Amino acid sequence: MELWQQMLRQSIDSADDLVRRFNFDKETAERLNSLFHIRINPYYLSLIRYPGDPIWLQSMPNAVELEDDGLPEDPLNEDGDSPVPSITHRYPDRVLFLVTSQCSMYCRFCTRKRKVSDSTKISMKFIQDGLDYIRAHTEVRDVIVSGGDPLMLTDIMLEKVLKGLREIPHVEIIRVHTKMPAVLPQRITPQLIEMMKKYHPIYVNVHFNHPWECTPEAKHACDLLADGGFPLGNQMVLMKGVNDDPDVVKDLNRKLLVMRVRPYYIYQADMVKSTNHFRTPIRVGLEIMDKLRGHTSGLAVPYFVIDAPGGGGKIPILPQYVLYHDDEKIVLRNYKYEVFEYDEKKGETGPIQTEVDARFLRKAPVIMRERKRRVSKRKARASVNPQVPLAEVEPDKPIQ
Ligand code: SF4
Numbered sequence: 001m002e003l004w005q006q007m008l009r010q011s012i013d014s015a016d017d018l019v020r021r022f023n024f025d026k027e028t029a030e031r032l033n034s035l036f037h038i039r040i041n042p043y044y045l046s047l048i049r050y051p052g053d054p055i056w057l058q059s060m061p062n063a064v065e066l067e068d069d070g071l072p073e074d075p076l077n078e079d080g081d082s083p084v085p086s087i088t089h090r091y092p093d094r095v096l097f098l099v100t101s102q103c104s105m106y107c108r109f110c111t112r113k114r115k116v117s118d119s120t121k122i123s124m125k126f127i128q129d130g131l132d133y134i135r136a137h138t139e140v141r142d143v144i145v146s147g148g149d150p151l152m153l154t155d156i157m158l159e160k161v162l163k164g165l166r167e168i169p170h171v172e173i174i175r176v177h178t179k180m181p182a183v184l185p186q187r188i189t190p191q192l193i194e195m196m197k198k199y200h201p202i203y204v205n206v207h208f209n210h211p212w213e214c215t216p217e218a219k220h221a222c223d224l225l226a227d228g229g230f231p232l233g234n235q236m237v238l239m240k241g242v243n244d245d246p247d248v249v250k251d252l253n254r255k256l257l258v259m260r261v262r263p264y265y266i267y268q269a270d271m272v273k274s275t276n277h278f279r280t281p282i283r284v285g286l287e288i289m290d291k292l293r294g295h296t297s298g299l300a301v302p303y304f305v306i307d308a309p310g311g312g313g314k315i316p317i318l319p320q321y322v323l324y325h326d327d328e329k330i331v332l333r334n335y336k337y338e339v340f341e342y343d344e345k346k347g348e349t350g351p352i353q354t355e356v357d358a359r360f361l362r363k364a365p366v367i368m369r370e371r372k373r374r375v376s377k378r379k380a381r382a383s384v385n386p387q388v389p390l391a392e393v394e395p396d397k398p399i400q
Contacts, residue, residue: 011042011105015030071275072272094143150176174203210252232260246291257300263300
């Protein structure tokens with residue numbers, strides 16, 4: 001048995017463990033465990049510094065999960081786009097392929113907790129159906145291998161999946177989504193890398209949520225993956241008390257880059273049943289993005305996305321940088337809240353104001369919209385009444 005498998009065996013994974021080691025009330029522990037299975041492996045447990053810290057919050061059950069928050073089990077409607085149990089086919093050329101229900105740590109915020117940890121819903125027995133579906137759908141060129149955590153499969157079983165995919169001619173790229181480098185980095189072994197290398201191109205998306213997860217062990221795991229030629233991207237979920245702070249996210253993203261992992265997405269937490277206590281207002285994510293762009297290297301700036309409820313897919317959202325835009329020019333503000341105008345006719349740019357009151361900037365889009373509305377009204381009047389002087393239909397100075 002490999003080290004990571006031995007470590008898994010020593011996980012906290014029952015209500016009794018919670019009662020014995022963390023003083024949980026027995027009934028509460030049992031209800032939490034039946035709501036979503038508990039598993040915290042000894043490596044991840046060792047990262048906890050104090051109860052309630054960002055590592056604790058992600059892994060330790062919380063009695064508030066038992067409150068009825070009225071949220072759905074499948075907010076992204078993945079099951080609605082699922083032609084066979086192991087596949088979600090939502091986008092034109094790519095599919096999500098679920099190959100295991102198991103994870104080395106069950107994240108309390110998991111979007112897929114309705115299935116994860118339940119081997120009757122995701123298991124190896126559905127894999128052949130998934131491969132058959134992908135083979136029959138020649139438009140699929142990109143397959144996201146997920147679960148659960150696909151690296152919970154043994155090397156032999158994972159190889160069956162990767163080999164099966166590589167034998168399908170229209171599959172161009174494979175993406176493996178795994179939390180192992182963050183939660184059980186011992187899983188990334190030289191043997192695993194040698195096996196996976198045979199099935200390139202494979203991209204690996206990892207899932208770090210807090211800088212404390214960027215340990216020497218995690219760095220070693222990411223080094224092995226990067227040296228094996230797997231481009232690494234990170235998907236972070238924004239969560240109250242975990243990473244809802246621009247400095248924490250900046251620190252995390254810088255550490256990830258040192259580990260050769262490119263920050264890829266920040267997700268607004270999904271509206272999943274029993275996870276309401278993690279959710280932050282949208283403005284928190286926008287503020288984080290505002291404090292990243294321009295303040296640190298562009299490589300450390302991911303997309304902030306909302307996975308649209310009901311199955312609309314990922315939609316990026318940005319802080320307000322465009323203050324005004326018409327056919328002739330665009331007025332923008334930069335990361336220091338300085339305002340610039342780009343003249344589309346002349347192709348020139350230049351600062352028009354260096355110090356801008358932040359309160360004004362918040363109002364600027366409204367002012368500009370109102371101005372645009374007035375101008376188009378005047379233009380409309382001019383087109384029916386040639387008496388209106390042309391000068392009157394031009395906008396005045398961009399911003400005063
Ligand atoms: S590793 Fe991924 S699938 Fe598993 S519990 Fe965490 S978020 Fe869910």
